[in-house]
Amino acid sequence: MSRPVIGISTYQDQARWGVWEMPAVLLPAGYPRLVRAAGGLAVLLPPDDARDAARDTVAALDGLVIAGGADVEPARYGAVADPRTGPPARERDAWELALIRAAIEREVPLLGICRGMQLLNVALGGTLHQHLDDHTGGTGVFGSHPVTPVPGTAYADAVPETAVVPAYHHQAVDRLGGGLVASAHAPDGTVEALELPGHGSLVLGVQWHPEMGEDTRVMTSLVRAAGVRSRRIPRTPDRRSRAPRTPVS
DSSP, X not given: OOOOEEEEEOEEEEXXXXXEEEEEEEOOTHXXXXXXXXXXXXXXXXXXXXXXXXXXXXXXXXXXXXXXXXXXXXXXXXXXXXXXXXXXXXXXXXXXXXXXHHHHHHTOOEEEETHHHHHHHHHTTXXXXXXXXXSSSSTTOOEEEEEEEOTTSHHHHHOOXXXXXXXXXXXXXXXXXXXXXXXXXXXXXXXXXXXXXXXXXXXXXXXXXXXXXXXXXXXXXXXXXXXXXXXXXXXXXXXXXXXXXXXXX
């Protein structure tokens, strides 16, 4: 049986390698490495602003990962930027929000990581805390802290015990988006995982960075859900016409 195809969102930035310095599509190598370790086939998704690009992209996938990165622009959730909020990445915000909405509409399993979890919350009408302390190890250094699951959630099914996770973020979920529930917390009460129960497939966000650790269980839960969907809706040229569609507000 072929491995489930897992798309991972990327971003564009100025990069330098060899004799070259130019705009490049970037993604830390830990993401595809984690997808492979969990049994999936990783493909990278550069930003695309073409009409229906997100829908067409999601239709070709068995599962989707929205990767970490820059702060979400506060205007996306009706807030004024805090002085400590980073510069906006509007092209990436638009692309990843479109991917999230297409994945939810088509019931494609979805995992949001750090920024990806925050965008999932924003996509469903939630808001963010723009700054909190003590969730990094310092500038450019990952910290770690324990995360405790909420019993009865999909996250708790994957990771039933309190686990120490690699973390690097200064923003976090404030008001939960429509239909979302918190499925794990940090000791200070920060929402560290959320999910969309009752949906046709897995929709999960985690605030930490599993790609920076050795624990594959969160990604394995996505790959397994993607495998189930792949068997239910095989990848064929007319797949889009047969995929389930659920309206997203």
